[in-house]
Amino acid sequence: MRRVIHLISSVVFWICASSAYAQSDALPSWNDGGTKQSIVDFVARVTAQGSADFVPVEQRIAVFDNDGTLWCEQPIYFQFAFAFDRIKAMAAQHPEWKTTQPYKAILDGDMKAFAASGEKGLLQIVTAAHSGMTTDEFSKAVIEWTTTARHPRFNRPYTQLVYQPMLELLAYLRANGFKTFIVSGGGIEFMRPWVEKIYGIPPEQVVGSSGTVALQMDAGGKPSLLKTPKIEFVDDGPGKPVGINRFIGRRPIFAFGNSDGDLQMLQWTAAGGGARFMGLVRHTDAEREYAYDRQSKIGKLDKALDEATAKGWKVVDMKKDWKTIFP
Known part of the structure; x- marks a missing residue:
C-alpha cells in the first residue's frame, strides 16, 4: 500500500510540475506560433530521458552567429x-x-x-x-x-542593441543543459571582453576570426601578448565548420545564423545524426530594426534562405515572431 501511495504521489508531482512548466514561458518575447513551438518541442525531445531523440548533456552543443543573429549589424558591422x-x-x-x-x-x-x-x-x-x-x-x-559609443540611428550603446528574444533563447537552452557558443566572422579579441556580461557566454566559448599574437617581454621581464597585423584565421562561411571542429571539438545539434556566411555552419550541424535544429533570423522589421535579405551588402541572406526553405530549417520572421526586438 505504501508503495502505491508513493507511486501516486510521484505521478501527481510530475503532473503538477509539468503543468507549472507549461504555464511558465521561458521565451516571453517570442510570439506564440510555429517557430517558437518548434524550439520548445526540440528541446523537450532531446532532454527527455527515454525519448528516442534524447541527447546526453555533454553533447548538447548550440552555436550562434553574432552579427545579425544575436545583435544588430546595420548600417555597418x-x-x-x-x-x-x-x-x-x-x-x-x-x-x-x-x-x-x-x-x-x-x-x-x-x-x-x-x-x-x-x-x-x-x-x-x-x-x-x-x-x-x-x-x-x-x-x-x-x-x-x-x-x-552610440549607434547612429538608435542612439544607444551598441551592446544594448542585442536581441531580447535571443537572450531568452540562450538562457532557455542553458537551463536545459546546453552549452552555448558564439561562432562568428567577427574578431575573437573584439567579442571576448563583453560577451559574458551581455550574453552569459564565457570568453572561452567564443569562436571568431583572429590575428596572430606574439609573446614579448618588457625590460622588467613582464610578459604580454602583442597583436600583430597578420591574419591567422577567418571564421566565416566554410571557415565556421573548421572553427567548430578546431575549437569546440563536437558537432552542434542546434545552430542559428542569419546570412549566407552561416550556411556552412548550418549544413555542418544538419549533417550529424539524430535530432538537429537549424535556424535563421530573417530581418523583416524596418520599423523596429531593419528589413533586408537577398540584396544587402551587410548580412546578405540569399542561398541560405533557399536552402532553409528546401530543407525545412526554421526561419524566424523578426516582424511576426518577435514581440520586442531590443531589451
Whole structure:
C-alpha cells in the first residue's frame, strides 16, 4: 500500500510540475506560433530521458552567429564602427593619416571616398585599429568603446542593441543543459571582453576570426601578448565548420545564423545524426530594426534562405515572431 501511495504521489508531482512548466514561458518575447513551438518541442525531445531523440548533456552543443543573429549589424558591422572610431582616436599619433588614404577619408567623414578604397582600404583600417598593441590594451579599448559609443540611428550603446528574444533563447537552452557558443566572422579579441556580461557566454566559448599574437617581454621581464597585423584565421562561411571542429571539438545539434556566411555552419550541424535544429533570423522589421535579405551588402541572406526553405530549417520572421526586438 505504501508503495502505491508513493507511486501516486510521484505521478501527481510530475503532473503538477509539468503543468507549472507549461504555464511558465521561458521565451516571453517570442510570439506564440510555429517557430517558437518548434524550439520548445526540440528541446523537450532531446532532454527527455527515454525519448528516442534524447541527447546526453555533454553533447548538447548550440552555436550562434553574432552579427545579425544575436545583435544588430546595420548600417555597418559594429566592429567596423569600432575600427573607424579607433582610427580617429589614434590620429594624433599618426599625423601622416591626415593626407593618406584611406585614413584621410575616415578622419574627414568622407564615406564616399572611403568606399572607393574598396576591400583593400577596409583591411588597412581594420589592421591599423586592431594591431600594434597588447591584448590587454586592446581589450581595454573595446570596453571603453562599448561604454561610450552610440549607434547612429538608435542612439544607444551598441551592446544594448542585442536581441531580447535571443537572450531568452540562450538562457532557455542553458537551463536545459546546453552549452552555448558564439561562432562568428567577427574578431575573437573584439567579442571576448563583453560577451559574458551581455550574453552569459564565457570568453572561452567564443569562436571568431583572429590575428596572430606574439609573446614579448618588457625590460622588467613582464610578459604580454602583442597583436600583430597578420591574419591567422577567418571564421566565416566554410571557415565556421573548421572553427567548430578546431575549437569546440563536437558537432552542434542546434545552430542559428542569419546570412549566407552561416550556411556552412548550418549544413555542418544538419549533417550529424539524430535530432538537429537549424535556424535563421530573417530581418523583416524596418520599423523596429531593419528589413533586408537577398540584396544587402551587410548580412546578405540569399542561398541560405533557399536552402532553409528546401530543407525545412526554421526561419524566424523578426516582424511576426518577435514581440520586442531590443531589451
